Amino acid sequence: MASPSITALSLLLLLLISLLSLSSALPSRSILNAAEVLSDSGYLSMALTLEVVSQSLVPKSPSLTIFAPPDSAFKRAGQPSLSLLQFHFAPLALPLQTLKSLPAGTKIPTLLSGSSLVVTSPPSGTGLSLNGVRVTTAASPIYDDGFLIILGVEDFFDPNFHAPAPTRIPVSDPMCGSPSSNGTSTIGFPAASWFEGAKGVMRSNGYRVMASFLDLQLMGFKNPPSSLTVFAPVDQEVENPLLDPSIFLRHVVPCRLVWSDLVNFSEGTVLPTYMAGFTIRISRNGDVLLLNEVPVYYANMYYSDSVVVHGLQESLVMPAEAQEEAAEESSQEEAGSETSDDSLLMDDDSEF
Template identity: 80%
Template sequence: MASPSLIVSLVLLSLLSLSTALPSHNILNAAEILSDSGYVSMALTLEVVSQSLAPKSPSLTIFAPPDSTFKRMGQPSLSLLQFHFAPLALPLQTLKSLPAGTKIPTLLSGHSLVVTAPSSDSTISLNNVKITTGSPIYDDGFLIILGVENFFDPNYQAPAPIRVPLPDPVCGSSSSANDTSTIGFPGASWFEGARGVLRSNGYAVMASFLDLQLVGFKNPSMLTVFAPLDQAMENPLQDPSIFLQHVVPCRLSWYDLVNFSEGTLLPTYMEGFTIRISRSGDVLLLNGVPVYHANMYYSDSFVVHGLRESLVVPAETQEEAADKSSQEGAGSEANNESFLMDDDNEF
């Protein structure tokens, strides 16, 4: 009879084969380190799933309970396993930046983890389960594994957070967002910390944009950058405006983003281009693109979030624009016909 750990591994294989694009050697390296660190059950799990990974998600954070919990609980259900996998890169530094009440999406549809310890507390907890490792068990920038003291409870009900609403509009006037006159770029020091973080996580193109300072912003006091992965940026130097549509003229942390209502529009420095907030289950989407590295870099005035793809006008918006254009065209033709008929009557 197969051991409980092997059964868990086989169940988890079916889960991750549909959800991750992480290279198998990353998984094998992580499994070896997990085993050496005393997390044998999770190590066996990862060794099995590494053989059959499909290209779906480029980053993952795994919250690994200890072997004693696996033995006590027996075979975890598929849904319980899904609850321990977040489709985001969440280093400890990022988790420490999240205030209590912040939601973190998981692979269990419709279920999020909730930060339950304040960022000022030295102990980080999710759903009232403590993260037990003072540093990641494994972290290569895309796959991060953190130890937790127990399995999470999917039925945990977090108290409603005290939310101070952002002003409306959330990022000031659209006129200030669209003003890109080059009269004083914030300067190299403004982005000094962010550039190294971007390059080390696969965002060298956006880091180069900050280095080159291709276009200035008028007296910025706060900025948020949504950075696409390098492979998602095609010929960026031929169209520098692509950078402007990824920069928002205010500071928006992950906590701010997940608390925006469905359909919220964020202005950008690209005139006429807005970013629409939506969700697929609990996964936050920006113009249909998921954020998968939240709070990659943050300071009092500047935040960077990592994206899988470049931001474009959402398909539904394009369709609506086409419909509107068609309706306007039909209306124009009708007006022309009416005008011609009036002219005929005059003669």
């Protein structure tokens, strides 16, 4: 009979698997309602544009944020190109409270491949801007049904905008020490209250599995940490946790690293994780930051004094050679087990 702890863990992992099926396309009703609200709110050009391009432009994702320029901007610029429109669509839900909490320099992904919006809000906390363009509906969104959020901006964003160098936010240990004396972890997560805000943001942006992992407290630490950084892969890219529960350990780093810390690390910097022997190597492809060759998709998705969450479009996988070594070790263990069983059989035979 399985032990209660193993049974409970299996049930929790099964719950995580079921969450993978929750992601779905943005409801078509949201698009229709949003276009109507845009028109009634004086954004006629964006309303008509949304109706025309919704089938081809809106992604098959559960949430979306649209930044809507006013009619006057359409008159000045003329009919925008498809690529420019894509630059105004973010494939995730960004409530105003979340946007206002992001520090300057945070990158927000868009539907324009390889292009992100940059938070340029002043440090004083007054006003909200992206790519130097003011968000005109910073008090309340034009539309928000939980799936689709529409915010007004005073003009079109410039895809060629170059943000100033980010201001470095100090951390107590930017190089990240070893997660524990022996690199092991235990079940039972301390200080779960740290993650209340992080979980809500992760769920609304398509990172339900990692959010539920924090919520269910599947991972704990031998030495309770004072800070963490979570590199969260989107739900669609999370491998079966039942087959590979170490995926959670591979994506958590034992120190607080906001975006300005990550971009200031030198090429080849290695970060430890809570999986013994697994590290994250920082590299770059142009101005794109890579973690084990996986680009950071949504920098500073959430941050607080203790926890930072960055979104990834892919999972951080074990290197091929490490997988081969693990498979070889597993084969050797199985072979040893079979040999032991054969010896036992021989001993049993000799007794008769």
